[in-house]
Amino acid sequence: MSIITLITCKALEYLYAFNFMKLIPDESKQTELSLLSIQERFLPWISRTDFVSLLEAYLDALSEIQKKINLTGSSLRKDMLYHVQESLELFFLLDERYQEDSINLLDVGSGGGFPAIPLATALPSWRIVMTESTQKKAIFLNWIKQGLNLSNTLVYSGRVEDWIETKPAYRCDILTAKGVGKTLYLMNLARALLKPKGLLILWKNIAEVEGQLKSNSDFTLDKMHTTSLGKTVLSVRYSGKKARVR
Secondary structure (H helix, E strand, O other): HHHHHHHHHHHHHHHHOOOHHHHOOOOOOOHHHHHHHHHHOHEEEEEEEEHHHHHHHHHHHHHHHOOOOOOOOOOOHHHHHHHOOOOHHHHHHHHHHHHHHEEEEEOOOOOOOOOOHHHHHHOOOOOOOOOEEOHHHHHHHHHHHOOOOOOOEEEEOOHHHHHHHHOOOOOEEEEEEEEOOOHHHHHHHHHEEEEEEEEEEEOOHHHHHHHHHHHOOOEEEEEEOOOOOOEEEEEEEEEEOOOOOO
């Protein structure tokens, strides 16, 4: 039995033991005040009345499995809340029409679910594809999708390049990448995935992105926001010109 197969089997055993299929919030536990403050901060964008309870259940599950399998780098609740907040801060880059429209979003390397799970929970009208090449992470994402009944999501277990090859006609309005990939690599993915005028949203240092914008004229910096943690999230708009060969 290969190492990957062994890890996958162990992950499945743990997920069954945790009973994700009946994933519900612990009503006896007081909701984290900071999670409520996150909801209040982004309230114009959150259309679900059960947003807090779903996020509580998600963070509980993530915290438990993080003790067994490394998905996010930390099992501390405060660190996970930071991830939730940073995920939703992309809303500061969007105008109001994105609140009403049925947006197609693809997330590159979804890992433990940031930013895709908080976004899918906040806006059920958005159709979100989570791509994840690490099998144990993809298994976790599928269990979260089922446990929280996130019918607006799809988990693709494989490389995003394989998704492009499998779904050559697919185009999205927003492409996100949080903590994965270099800017040039993500721009090349965006050429194959974004609709004309679509947005590539990155949680990256502005200097790195601006360096690539100089030599990739089919992308322009759209908006930039400094998060409450002092980090940068920015949107880059794709013109829709023919992809260049590099």
